[in-house]
Amino acid sequence: MSDATHSPQIARARAAFEGIPHCQHIGMQITELMPGWGMITLPYSPRLIGDPRSGVVHGGAITALLDTMCGVVVIATIPDCQEVATLDLRIDYLHPATPGLDIRASAECFKVTRAIAFVRGVAFHEDKAAPIAHAIGTFVFATATAQTRPPAADLSGGQPC
Amino acid sequence: MLKTIAEFKRAGRVEAINTLIPYAGLVGLEAFTDEGGLVAVLRFRETNIGNPVLRAVHGGVVGALLEHAAILHLLAETDVQVVPKIINLSVDYLRSCRAADTFARGRVIRQGRRVANVRVEAWQDTPERPVAAAHAHFLLIDEGAATS
Numbered sequence: 001m002s003d004a005t006h007s008p009q010i011a012r013a014r015a016a017f018e019g020i021p022h023c024q025h026i027g028m029q030i031t032e033l034m035p036g037w038g039m040i041t042l043p044y045s046p047r048l049i050g051d052p053r054s055g056v057v058h059g060g061a062i063t064a065l066l067d068t069m070c071g072v073v074v075i076a077t078i079p080d081c082q083e084v085a086t087l088d089l090r091i092d093y094l095h096p097a098t099p100g101l102d103i104r105a106s107a108e109c110f111k112v113t114r115a116i117a118f119v120r121g122v123a124f125h126e127d128k129a130a131p132i133a134h135a136i137g138t139f140v141f142a143t144a145t146a147q148t149r150p151p152a153a154d155l156s157g158g159q160p161c
Numbered sequence: 162m163l164k165t166i167a168e169f170k171r172a173g174r175v176e177a178i179n180t181l182i183p184y185a186g187l188v189g190l191e192a193f194t195d196e197g198g199l200v201a202v203l204r205f206r207e208t209n210i211g212n213p214v215l216r217a218v219h220g221g222v223v224g225a226l227l228e229h230a231a232i233l234h235l236l237a238e239t240d241v242q243v244v245p246k247i248i249n250l251s252v253d254y255l256r257s258c259r260a261a262d263t264f265a266r267g268r269v270i271r272q273g274r275r276v277a278n279v280r281v282e283a284w285q286d287t288p289e290r291p292v293a294a295a296h297a298h299f300l301l302i303d304e305g306a307a308t309s
Contacts, residue, residue, distance in 0.1 A: 020213065047187045057184075091250045
């Protein structure tokens, strides 16, 4: 493993993820995490079914997976990130998930400004070339050290991920 | 006993469709009808929390509420003949979604032969203070060309 996967911000991102009750409840696990990129696995469960006829997982579970993946990558990317909130998230549902199979999501943070991070993600089973859904999201963040930290009122505007 | 979503629609009981959907039971999605039409509800549960410091509901679960509300709205308020398939969903998160029940109502902006565009807003205390808003496209035909 490279040093990057043991940096303080990776530890912070993993700890933040482990502390999210909903992610623990539906069984998400971090598969890989480094600054700028990560992967999370959502094990298949009949509890996640959204279409009772086909057994296909509900879109909401995929939205939660992609929102989580994107937010965790933001924390993993920004040194000393203290707060992250989703401003917006767009999901394209490209193909129904296959019943019985785990779903993975990976995401990359491709641009960071003083307060905003831009992230894109993809959900798939085994092959990223056969995606279930694509996501693109914008996140607002705050660091403990930033001199230009936005006022708290601004940060309460988004949905914490 | 009604066993499919289509049967619930024909019987005029769209608000009870959540009983067919395991994920709805997992996160606490329900629905009721008021004078303005169908309202979807996300019951507060500790297991829906996405930020333990702020005790805020996970954004993904809020997204699920918005998607659920849009589908139920199409089933309840339009003459669609199939269960609409979601094509995409774009969510704006406007306020922290606190540890309380959350409500959502959909509105069809444009219904074509194949595709519907639906706007949805979610709120807690009052609809004038939305916690999230979304627009979504749904496929209304069974051919599945766009999503399967």
